[in-house]
Amino acid sequence: MTKKSLMKFDKNLFQRSVEYNIRTMYRRELSDATSQQVFQAAAFALKDQIINAWIHTQKAFEEQNPKTLYYLSMEFLMGRAFGNNLINLQAYEPVKEALHEMGFDLNAIEDEEPDPALGNGGLGRLAACFLDSLATLNYPAYGCGIRYRYGMFQQKIRDGYQVEVPDNWLENGNPFELRRPEYTQEIHFGGHVSSYIDPETGRTMFRQEGYNAVKAIPYDMPVVGYGNGFVDTLRIWDAEPVESFHLDSFDKGDYQKAVEDENLARTICEVLYPCDDHIQGKELRLKQQYFFVSASVQLAVKKFMSRNNDIHELPEKVVFQMNDTHPTLTVPELMRILLDEYGLEWDDAWNIVQHCTAYTNHTIMAEALEKWPIEIFSRLLPRIYQIVEEINRRFENDIHARYDGQGDAAYKISKMGIIYDGQVRMANMAIVAGYSVNGVARLHTEILKNESLRDFYEMFPEKFGNKTNGITQRRFLLHANPLLADWITDKIGDEWITDLSRIAELAPYADDAKAQREFEQIKYKNKVRLAKYIQEHNGIEVDPRSIFDVQVKRLHEYKRQLLNILHVMYLYNQLKKNPAMDYPKHTFIFGAKAAAGYRNAKLTIKLINNVAEVINNDPSIEDKIKVVFIEDYRVSNAELIFAAADISEQISTASKEASGTGCMKLMLNGAATIGTMDGANVEMAEEVGIENMFIFGLSSKEVIDYENNGGYNPMDIFNSDGNVREVLVQLVNGMYSPENPELFRPLYDSLLKGENGSSADRYFILKDFESYADAQRRIVAAYEDKKSWARLAILNTASAGKFSSDRTIEEYVRDIWHLQKVELPAVSSGRFSKAASRTTSVSKKSSVKKEKTEGAKKAVTTRKRTSPAKKASARS
Ligand code: 26W
Secondary structure: OOOOOOOOOOHHHHHHHHHHHHHHHHOOOHHHOOHHHHHHHHHHHHHHHHHHHHHHHHHHHHHHOOOEEEEEOOOEOOOOOHHHHHHHOOOHHHHHHHHHHOOOOHHHHHOOOOOOOEOOOHHHHHHHHHHHHHHHOOOOEEEEEEOOOEOOOEEEEEOOEEEEEOOOOOOOOOOOOEEOHHHOEEEEEOOEEEEEEOOOOOOEEEEEEOOEEEEEEEEEEEEEOOOOOOEEEEEEEEEEEOOOOOOOHHHHOOHHHHHHHHHHHHHHOOEOOOOOOOOOOOHHHHHHHHHHHHHHHHHHHHHHHHHOOOHHHHHHHEEEEEEOOOOOOHHHHHHHHHHHHOOOOHHHHHHHHHHHEEEEOOOOOHHHOOEEEHHHHHHHOHHHHHHHHHHHHHHHHHHHHHHHHHOOHHHHHHHHOOEEOOEEEHHHHHHHHOOEEEEOOHHHHHHHHHHHOHHHHHHOHHHEEEOOOOEOHHHHHHHOOHHHHHHHHHHHOOHHHOOHHHHHHHHHHHHOHHHHHHHHHHHHHHHHHHHHHHHHHHOOOOOOOOEEEEEEOOOOOOOOHHHHHHHHHHHHHHHHHOOOOOOOOEEEEEEOOOOOOOHHHHHHHHHHHHHHHHHHOOHHHOOOEEEEEOOOOOHHHHHHHHHHOOEEEEOOOOOOOOOOOHHHHHHHOOOEEEEOOOOOHHHHHHHHOHHHOEEOOOOHHHHHHHHHOOOOOHHHHHHHOHHHHHHHHHHHOOOOOOOOOOOOHHHHHHHHOOOOOOOOOOOOHHHHHHHHHHHHHHHHHHHHOHHHHHHHHHHHHHOOHHHEHHHHHHHHHHHHHOOOOOOOOOOOOOOOOOOOOOEEEOOOOOOOOOOOOHHHHHHOOEEEOOOHHHHHHHHO
């Protein structure tokens, strides 16, 4: 790999350790071991090495008692750990060599690891990138989540349809996790609330009784920082029954409860909900939310009290970041602990909660806003519900105090009330309680302030801020694209690995003919690698010299995969009518999972596959276009895809994509974006220049204006645009579904008629079609000139500096979390682990703008690599 390992890696010891593990774990000789067994053995050998650094880091936390971040998220889409840990330990090359000498190929061994898919998409992957950055930047943090037994389903494509297969990722065990029974917490559901008088204070107190209980057991996974010997923790909770099932329970008369407790424990962590577009109000999901939030908050408070004396100081040492509304129960749960267990008065407790909790919003889609029916909520969480009622009562009083004069209070309560219309509205609770509300890209934050959360912004303007998303360059460039990573390091050095703003130094190479050729060659090799994967997995032969045009992301109507495939159908029509048409070879690559119950999304997958079937098998177009649907899109194959892309499709209806992060991964790997002015695309255009992207479509303002005026009439386009009409008719004339011409009728209807009361073409696909087709024409023209295309690609890579999650994390630290970096004391470290390898200094090149406050100054420090000699003197 790019960077020379700074670790003292003992190849011999590693090899002996792998061999030993194979003997003791599998009673086998090395020569008889399967690849899976070698993976397990090597992963355990690696974990042994990580453990030292992990202990060392956690000891430093204990000694320094720093403020700690608890990043609460229902999803962590970590991807495979083995290769990533090797990268961050700077031991990739030595381990590759060690395995090679033993007769194994590291890539093949990496492929043996199941891809932990404890997340749906953007929100979960963002959480994983954040952990990587937190550890790399020396910040004390826990990721808190759920250890789902089954992660995101595996997608199989059968006859063009998506079929969901359970993802049994723990089948062979997880070598990187540690079970921590000593941190077990108990969680209570149901029952009722009773009150009693505290004999000491004379105050009325409340407690939950007759509940069902479940034990929460944490499993810890190391999160290894890059090259700094720093290891944070991902703590995911599993459920177990409080007592194992006793036969004598029957005699004691609580047989029923024993069975219920057992069932509760069995079901709670069973499966990740594969839905990220609308809420289903499923009781089990609310149980999952309370389960992991309660366990995480209880333990955080206990840990705090073990190091500090006064619970009132909690906000100085603890911050809970709520990743969307899913962990909002943090608010009433912390209130419960402070009121019922620590005996605080309401105002005191509320003051603490208001200084410990912060909320990130990831979507403006109304159907994704979490609301729970009071009936379910109060039955499942009776004491928590009482507390929410009181929070709501007091907040309504505040609204009255502020708006009664204007006669607006009733309206404001209808918008902002926490309990309203028979439901508990989670976003409203998170905003009222938290001290910070942030959006994930500038445009998104502006829409929150001016549209969707306007009333809240009016009331609490100081809470709102923007934190544009980012991605970790260590996984998505250093690991995913070793050829490009090496090339970049060759040109500008390796500082970009921990300071992506440095990648701007590549820009001058955009005009260098030799660099252009080299860049092109690298892209070509990566396309060959992906073409091989496609050949193996899809049986489709694609030409690596064709344009690789990629749309990989969750399938949603607002992301408009339908626009993309309708355009492919249109192109095909053009080629059929005009076989001599000069058109460069173009491969359209899709990858997407659809929520299991999302009909139009699943039908779009079927449409893509059916279009692929027709086009890929039509010799008359001479392979000018190919369509590929990559099965089971996930973190591991995403890495191959990003490295090989020429074109990145970011074509959501403007205003709908909060940020997007795939756009950043593709840009970093030198793909040019075709996109709307939506989400982070807007900021990408600022960085690379709009002339180096292919921008099209309605602006978010235009979309919002249409929406506020009842939409537009797509029939006008149908009637006036013959090209559009032709493809729409082909949706329902059996051209792509001869066995059932009506198959795609729902897609046709969604475009022209609207369904379930929503307006026709709700996502402005037809409205944007011509403008999209035009942007595609510009791409094809630009691709003709190889040199200028390479220039464009290099400029995209060189302009991606802003989009590192390191920058995002520094902004959260500066404006919201106020954490300090923890410097590790020096140790004469063992192999792999290298503590305190760096000193801290204010980097002039930091992409985070300097702030005036003291705390902020500390937060923007980024480290610089110093010579070993300097390091030694810094330590002494
Ligand atoms: C209640 C069901 C549910 C589950 C998940 C609703 C909504 C979600 C997530 C908020 C959906 C999500 O992943 N949003 C994405 O978050 C990314 C990280 O900020 C953004 O880059 C994407 O634009 C946004 O769609």
